[in-house]
Amino acid sequence: MKKVILAIAIILTATAAGFSQNTDTIVKHRLDSVIIIGEFKTVFFYDEHENEIRCVEYKCRKPIVNDCVVWQKLCKYEYAYDSNKNKITQTKEDVSYFNIKQLFKDEYAYDTNGNRTMWYEYRWDSINNNWEIFRKLEMEYVYDNNGKMIENIYYHFNDMLNIWSKYKTEYTYDIYGNKKNCITSRYLEKNIWEKDNKIEYTYDIYGNLIREVRSDYIENIWEEDYNTKYTYDSNRNQVEATHCSRDENYKIEHIYDKNQNLIRKIFYHLTNNTWEQAYKNEYVYDTSYPSENLIIPQYSYDCNYINNSNFMLIEERRYEWESNNWECNRIVKYYYSPQTK
Numbered sequence: 644m645k646k647v648i649l650a651i652a653i654i655l656t657a658t659a660a661g662f663s664q665n666t667d668t669i670v671k672h673r674l675d676s677v678i679i680i681g682e683f684k685t686v687f688f689y690d691e692h693e694n695e696i697r698c699v700e701y702k703c704r705k706p707i708v709n710d711c712v713v714w715q716k717l718c719k720y721e722y723a724y725d726s727n728k729n730k731i732t733q734t735k736e737d738v739s740y741f742n743i744k745q746l747f748k749d750e751y752a753y754d755t756n757g758n759r760t761m762w763y764e765y766r767w768d769s770i771n772n773n774w775e776i777f778r779k780l781e782m783e784y785v786y787d788n789n790g791k792m793i794e795n796i797y798y799h800f801n802d803m804l805n806i807w808s809k810y811k812t813e814y815t816y817d818i819y820g821n822k823k824n825c826i827t828s829r830y831l832e833k834n835i836w837e838k839d840n841k842i843e844y845t846y847d848i849y850g851n852l853i854r855e856v857r858s859d860y861i862e863n864i865w866e867e868d869y870n871t872k873y874t875y876d877s878n879r880n881q882v883e884a885t886h887c888s889r890d891e892n893y894k895i896e897h898i899y900d901k902n903q904n905l906i907r908k909i910f911y912h913l914t915n916n917t918w919e920q921a922y923k924n925e926y927v928y929d930t931s932y933p934s935e936n937l938i939i940p941q942y943s944y945d946c947n948y949i950n951n952s953n954f955m956l957i958e959e960r961r962y963e964w965e966s967n968n969w970e971c972n973r974i975v976k977y978y979y980s981p982q983t984k
Contacts, residue, residue, distance in 0.1 A: 672955065672979040673938040674946075680974040681706035684714055687940045694728060697721050698943035702739075709974075720943050729753045730942060748774060758784050758792070777802050791816060811836065821846050841865065851875050878903055887913075894918055904928050904952045920964040927958040938982060955979065 673693075676686045681703055688697035698720040705713035717739040723732040735747040746767035752760050764778035779800035787793050796811040809830035815823045824843050828836040838860040845854035854872050858865040869888035876882050880903060884895045892913035900906045907925050911918040932955040939946045949956045961973035 669936060671936045671938050671982045672932055673982050674940065674949070674977060675980050676978045677944060678976045678978070680709055680976065681711060682973070683717075684711070685944055687943065689938065692728070693938050694724050695722060695940040695942060698940065722942060725753070727753070727757065729757060733942070754784060756784070756786070756790070756792075758782070760784075789820075791820070810839070817846070819846075819850060821850060821852075840868070847875075849875075849879060851879060851881075880905075893921075900928075902928075902930060902953050904954060922961065922963045923969065925960045925962070926952075926956060927960075928952060928954040929957050930954045932979075937979070949977075 673689060674687060676684060678684045683703065684701040686699045686701075687695055688699075690696045700717045700719075701714040702717050703711035703713070704715045705711065718735060718737040721734045722730055725731050729751070731751050733749040733751075737745045737747065748765040748767075750761070750763045750765075754760050760782050762778075762780040762782075763776055765774040765776050767773075768775045779798075779802075781798040783796040784792055785794035785796075792814055794811060794813050796809065799808045799810070800806075801808065810827060811830070812825050812827045814825045817823045822844055824841060826841040827839045829839045831837050840857060840859050843854075843856045843858075844852060847853050852873055853875075854870070856870045857868045859868050860866075869886060871884060871886045873881055874883045876899075878899075880897065880899050882897050884897075886893050886895075894911040894913070896907075896909040896911075897905055898907040898909075905926055906928075907923060909923040910921045912921045913919075934949065934952050934954055937949065937955060939949050955977075957977050959975040959977075960971055961975075962969040962971050964970075
């Protein structure tokens with residue numbers, strides 16, 4: 644009897660950890676909702692192929708301690724995909740503006756490399772009962788023999804002036820395939836292009852980006868807009884980013900745990916040549932569930948922290964530096980459900 648009980652306990656423990664006794668079956672966990680305590684809630688829906696097909700956003704109208712009893716719907720997004728999982732349509736139902744329903748739709752097309760070649764935006768005309776286009780973007784790409792993009796031409800339609808404007812970005816790479824420069828130009832007339840801006844990239848011997856400089860072309864002179872420098876630890880985790888620009892200067896520090904998960908980001912502003920703490924984010928993970936077994940939304944929510952971690956992100960806290968003390972002003976909770984395939 645003791646052996647039977649022990650065997651059952653082992654099976655239950657393995658299942659709780661996200662695995663099963665059948666090695667062909669993996670228990671994935673799907674991100675179902677994200678709640679900013681007392682403020683907002685986002686709920687996600689998926690199809691059988693793990694594509695996000697719907698997202699609904701709510702605002703808390705009656706908060707209580709660490710919860711909310713009345714949620715008001717703000718907007719709803721719905722998505723459709725092609726056979727390559729590229730998003731081809733997005734519709735938005737928005738009631739956040741004085742409870743007046745507004746409808747919007749985006750349409751997309753792609754080339755064989757998966758790069759977007761078209762983006763049209765529509766709004767619903769409730770008087771004429773049809774979709775009215777108000778923004779058009781079209782893109783063309785040129786690739787080298789290795790399949791790397793070397794030129795991107797994009798067209799923007801101005802519906803107020805009823806004209807197309809045309810831009811192109813040219814890319815160069817170093818011998819290791821890292822992007823080295825990209826220069827954007829604006830089309831004038833008769834095949835004449837005028838430089839607009841450029842971004843230059845520098846890497847260390849390991850291929851880590853250590854410097855990014857953007858400049859604007861003003862009166863035939865390149866003037867620096869911003870300069871961002873990055874440093875890394877021995878595990879190639881980014882530990883610091885320092886950004887200096889015309890408008891602002893700031894620094895971000897990244898701190899990791901033993902599992903190489905980002906657990907803290909501290910933001911500093913430069914004041915009188917001194918870096919002063921401004922705010923920080925802290926992240927909590929459930930190390931029972933590896934991130935490769937997570938299903939997360941592709942479009943409606945910024946999931947970079949989940950994508951870049953090794954385990955399931957379950958909580959995020961935001962702190963402001965006030966009166967020489969850290970004060971928590973936002974708590975974000977992530978909720979998942981198991982999905983067996």
